[in-house]
Amino acid sequence: MAIGVLSLLGFQLVDSAFISRLGTRPLAAQSFTFPLSFLVIGVQVGMGIAIAALISRALGAGENERARRLGSLVLLAGTATIALLVVLLWWIQTPVFASLGADAGTRELIRAYWAPQLLAAWLGAALYFGYSLFRAHGDTWLPGKMMVVTSLVNLMLDPLLIFGVGPWEGLGLPGAAWATAIAFSSGLLLLGRRLGRTHWLSSEGLGGEMARSAPVFAGIAGPAMISQLMPPLAAMLAISVVATLGESAVAAWGLASRLETLSLMVVLAMTMSLPPWLGRCFGAGDWDQIHRLMRLALKVVVVWQLGLGLVLALLAPWVALVLSGSPDVRHDLALLIRFLLPSYAPLGVCMLVVSAGNALGWPLRAMLMSAARLFMFYLPSLALGVWLGGLWGLALGAAVGNLLAGIAAWQVLRRILASPRRRPEIYAR
Incomplete structure (x- = not known):
């Protein structure tokens, strides 16, 4: 999964690097x-x-037929839900981007890019739901390999569709979105063929299973979804604050956001691969294994992220040079890298705790931890930093917010593991 996440996030960063050549x-x-x-x-x-x-x-409780019915239901409901969401996002784009600080000229560029980007988002969501089904059954190799394949397809198409080749002119900014949409489509075709060879889906008893499992699904998905929706809300608020510092700061912040997700590849891989393992242990009541898994995961996160952050902080000017062609953007990006990258070690701890909380039957605590990270620690520190010190304050404030969130998450995890439950009541027969 780490290899897959690296390739997936790498092509997103490559998108931004190509687009930076089009201008600020x-x-x-x-x-x-x-x-x-x-x-x-x-x-x-x-x-x-x-x-x-x-x-x-x-699966951990031995309910294999139920697992097949759940697999069919979530694929159908998931793709329908995302389709409705992308239609809504197209409809409200003008007031939303205007409120974020985009001027009329920038909104025109966004409009041409937004339609293919939303199509790519829907295709990517359908692919992700397929990945989730494989991970739930313990297969992380196929999702990892598919991420690599789609990344390579995107990497080959990006320069062709953005800049063109020979006499054919490229599409510019929308070309990046079309490259992603084509890459995800190829991934869906390959994943669908592989899924057809498994016995993980069922078309029988779906109505009864929906009535039985809908409250359970909502009890997990609701808080988890709110936890996942809070970062976009926080990102909107953050970019509106960053926009007060100028266009080059916004561009640098966008590149730093891409670099953040890439540098967190190991953490993201564990948040994908660890919960199914924890879920099986949870279904079987094996709390000793859960403790061992969490101790190992936290050690890996802290050591890896801190080491990677310090190395990239030292190499900040050269990393910025590779990612941007604008001197102003490079200067701002290098400053952000020096402060932000080392702070992703405590951020990774927080992300792992939230992921484990959802897997171990504490979705509400995980949601509250996500809310505290963003709205008690991160955004107040960021806004205060901008007010006191401009771009320097922005970088320092974001780093301090990540540090405070990591400390709080560690304390929450200690309390969670100190009072385990044998078996979740919602799965009692």
Whole structure:
């Protein structure tokens, strides 16, 4: 999964790097779309968490037929939900982007990019739900390999569709979105063929299973989805604050956001692969194994993220040079990297605790931890930093917010593991 996440997030960073060659305004236009793109991702990840939790617990309890019915239901409901969401996001785009600080010229660039980007978002969500089904059954190799395949397809198409080749002129900013849509479509075709060879889906008894499992699914997916939707809301508020510092700061912040997700690849891989394992242990009541898994995961997160953050902080000027062609954007990006990258170690701890909370039957605590991270620690620190010190304050404030969130998450996890429950009541027969 780490290899897959690296390739997936790497192609997103490559998108931004190619777009930065078009100029500061196209890069800023793409950066303004990140909060709404994260909104779609938040909904799909929240549903994916519930998929993995329900199916892995059913398998751990020996309820194989129920796991097949759940697999069919979540694929159907998930793709329909995301389709409705992307239609809504197209409809409300003008007032939303205007409220985020995008001027008329930038909104024109966004409009041409937004339609193919929303199509790519829907295709990516359908692919993600398929990945979640494989992970719930303990297969992380196929999702990882498929992420690599789609990343390579996107990487080959990006320069062709953005810049063109020979006499054919490229599409500019929309070309990046079309490249992603084509890559995800190819992934869906391959994943569908593989899924057809399994016995993980069922068309019988779906109505009764929906009536039985809907409250359970909502109890997990609801808080998990809210937890995943809070980052896009926080991102909207953050970028509106960053916009007061100028267009180059917005462009640098967008690149830093892409670099953040790439640098968190190990954490993201564990938040995908660890919950199904925890869910099976939870369904079987094996709390000793749960303790061992969490101790190991936390050690890996802290050591990896802190080491990677310090190395990238030292290499900040060269990393910024690779990612941006604008001197102003490079200067701002290098400053953000120096402060933010080392702070992703405590941020990773917080992300892992939230993911484990959903898998272990504490979705409400996980949701409250996400809310505290963003609205008690991160945003207040960021806004105060901008008010006191401009771009320097922005970078320092965001780092301090991540540190405070990591400390709080560690304390929450200690209390959770100190009072385990044998078996979740919602799965009692």
